[in-house]
């Protein structure tokens with residue numbers, strides 16, 4: 001049984017994140033989406049709302065679940081019995097960041113990080129862009145996973 005975690009902030013969970021999870025399901029039997037609680041970062045969507053939106057997205061996919069965590073990502077992985085960390089890569093700066101963290105995590109407890117390149121049409125989509133669009137009253141339907149709405 002291959003289980004991976006997909007950790008992130010997901011403020012909010014976008015169609016780019018959705019695509020990585022759906023592609024990850026070709027590689028892993030189960031994916032646990034982990035919402036890291038970052039006390040220093042001010043979020044737009046509170047943690048329970050983020051969980052609700054992700055649950056709604058994957059309501060018909062029983063191989064995907066979501067949990068929040070308030071610890072090191074490798075400790076969260078161990079807690080849920082996952083040997084892999086799934087992450088998405090959009091840009092060279094994503095690569096630099098992931099490279100450092102992935103090596104540290106492997107050194108710390110042997111966990112492997114699996115990186116998937118973003119689909120080109122989603123490469124510019126980030127939670128930050130979506131939050132900005134919300135702030136200025138734009139429609140964000142196209143940036144969210146299918147069937148998810150923000151009220």
Ligand code: ADP
Nearest residue numbers: 007008009010016017087088089118122125126
């Ligand atoms: P973090 O704060 O940990 O970067 P995010 O919620 O921003 O959390 O992103 C979680 C993961 O999803 C990261 O691996 C990020 O690179 C990836 N990701 C974000 N947006 C996209 C996208 N449009 N396409 C592919 N991967 C993405």
